Amino acid sequence: MNLPKDFLEKMQALLKNEYEAFVASYEENKLQGLRVNTLKVSVEDFLKQNMFQLEQIPWVEEGFYYPSNERPGKHAFHEAGLYYIQEPSAMAVGGTLDPQPGERILDLCGAPGGKSTHVGARLKHEGFLLANEIHPARAKILAQNVERMGIRNCVVTNETPEKLAQRFPGYFHRILVDAPCSGEGMFRKDPEACEEWSLENVALCASRQLQILEEAGKMLMPGGRLVYSTCTFAPEENEGVIDLFLKRHPEYSVEDAVFYEGFKSGRKEWVGTSNASIEKTIRLWPHHLKGEGHFVAVLTKTDGEDPGKIKTLTKSVDRKLLKDYFDFGEAYLNKTPEGQYILFGEQLYIIPREMVPLENLKVLRPGWHLGAIKKSRFEPSHALALSLTREDCKYNISLGLEDDRLLGYLKGEALSIDGNKGWNLVHVEGYSLGWGKLAEGVLKNHYPKGLRWTGI
Numbered sequence: 001m002n003l004p005k006d007f008l009e010k011m012q013a014l015l016k017n018e019y020e021a022f023v024a025s026y027e028e029n030k031l032q033g034l035r036v037n038t039l040k041v042s043v044e045d046f047l048k049q050n051m052f053q054l055e056q057i058p059w060v061e062e063g064f065y066y067p068s069n070e071r072p073g074k075h076a077f078h079e080a081g082l083y084y085i086q087e088p089s090a091m092a093v094g095g096t097l098d099p100q101p102g103e104r105i106l107d108l109c110g111a112p113g114g115k116s117t118h119v120g121a122r123l124k125h126e127g128f129l130l131a132n133e134i135h136p137a138r139a140k141i142l143a144q145n146v147e148r149m150g151i152r153n154c155v156v157t158n159e160t161p162e163k164l165a166q167r168f169p170g171y172f173h174r175i176l177v178d179a180p181c182s183g184e185g186m187f188r189k190d191p192e193a194c195e196e197w198s199l200e201n202v203a204l205c206a207s208r209q210l211q212i213l214e215e216a217g218k219m220l221m222p223g224g225r226l227v228y229s230t231c232t233f234a235p236e237e238n239e240g241v242i243d244l245f246l247k248r249h250p251e252y253s254v255e256d257a258v259f260y261e262g263f264k265s266g267r268k269e270w271v272g273t274s275n276a277s278i279e280k281t282i283r284l285w286p287h288h289l290k291g292e293g294h295f296v297a298v299l300t301k302t303d304g305e306d307p308g309k310i311k312t313l314t315k316s317v318d319r320k321l322l323k324d325y326f327d328f329g330e331a332y333l334n335k336t337p338e339g340q341y342i343l344f345g346e347q348l349y350i351i352p353r354e355m356v357p358l359e360n361l362k363v364l365r366p367g368w369h370l371g372a373i374k375k376s377r378f379e380p381s382h383a384l385a386l387s388l389t390r391e392d393c394k395y396n397i398s399l400g401l402e403d404d405r406l407l408g409y410l411k412g413e414a415l416s417i418d419g420n421k422g423w424n425l426v427h428v429e430g431y432s433l434g435w436g437k438l439a440e441g442v443l444k445n446h447y448p449k450g451l452r453w454t455g456i
């Protein structure tokens with residue numbers, strides 16, 4: 001690899017006798033990982049499928065390495081949201097945040113959604129996840145991944161940290177700041193990050209990270225946990241940001257984190273601080289473990305004002321307006337999803353409990369998307385299909401992995417199938433993939449156009 005000269009000189013000065021091993025790691029192949037989505041399948045049942053040649057990632061029970069000749073991204077199980085393809089070191093972050101079902105969690109820099117979907121799975125549909133992304137196009141991808149993984153209690157926004165901090169003071173139990181960074185830890189995986197790298201950009205990233213962390217800090221409740229992570233080695237963006245933040249905020253301290261084999265301590269001497277707690281932060285190095293470069297700091301807010309009761313959304317849509325939805329539920333579902341309903345235009349959602357009013361925020365998804373109330377009919381959404389199981393639906397069409405009709409379904413073709421007239425949930429090996437509407441032996445395909453497999 002053609003690594004920037006300034007970068008190499010800097011790493012040599014920092015790493016000293018470790019430098020040779022560090023540089024040699026760039027000659028090795030990047031490592032590929034997938035994380036099983038435990039909202040849909042247990043790790044045990046997933047492994048029974050014997051799909052890929054998998055090897056356990058030591059620091060995350062749902063995480064596995066797969067060999068570079070496998071293509072899990074182009075597989076029906078991927079479309080069914082059974083797993084998320086995620087870089088192995090990045091999986092350490094969700095585990096360190098350790099979200100508990102029922103809590104309110106913010107993922108401030110969320111796209112494309114590796115960590116948000118990890119958090120969503122750990123929440124088991126209980127509590128509230130706010131997944132945010134500042135860039136509009138990336139926020140759309142985040143929303144798609146949240147839906148593919150079948151997460152029900154997630155709101156996706158496209159906001160600045162400042163705007164969210166005004167709306168959610170002291171609101172969250174846990175916050176993740178997976179900050180935009182200079183990406184030094186991803187050079188092996190993403191050569192573009194290598195081309196864009198410069199010392200000036202490292203400095204720019206560090207000042208932006210501190211600003212983002214400032215805003216995040218305002219949204220944590222006293223006693224809460226904030227995890228800050230990057231995928232860079234630069235001390236200015238890692239220990240440096242944490243040290244400056246702690247100096248400004250005595251109400252925060254660094255918490256002890258679990259150090260798995262190969263995890264190394266943050267280096268206080270690299271940023272010239274005497275704060276020994278910096279050594280409780282974690283560095284993941286490609287020459288010490290099987291993964292790319294990452295930094296993780298776990299902070300806790302030991303003090304601070306209790307913001308008191310925050311005004312939450314209480315009103316729900318008049319049920320009379322939802323007649324077509326309830327009729328759909330009666331006809332096709334064994335149990336109609338109930339909750340606090342809201343309508344965004346014709347789109348119907350169930351919002352997570354304890355959600356605050358979202359007026360004047362850019363919201364892509366205010367909760368669990370159920371479908372659209374059209375003129376005298378209800379059309380179920382793809383998100384609903386992916387969050388239901390065959391036990392939830394009256395009419396199901398099960399396709400095996402070897403069934404030719406599976407590819408046809410993913411390509412968006414109509415299928416010849418005998419069965420019950422009306423909305424059918426289509427599955428692969430029992431895992432929901434999408435909707436189809438059956439009439440006279442022909443299944444009209446409702447797999448979303450933008451997701452259809454083309455060119456195969």
Ligand SMILES: C[S@@+](CC[C@H](N)C(=O)[O-])C[C@H]1O[C@@H](n2cnc3c(N)ncnc32)[C@H](O)[C@@H]1O
Pocket residue numbers: 090108109110111112113114115116133134135138160161178179180181208212
């Ligand atoms: C490292 S990526 C997040 C990866 C994501 N957490 C995941 O696991 O898939 C950082 C994100 O921060 C976003 N970002 C860039 N500038 C930002 C800012 N000023 N405030 C908040 N987020 C920003 C980027 O668009 C990017 O999507």
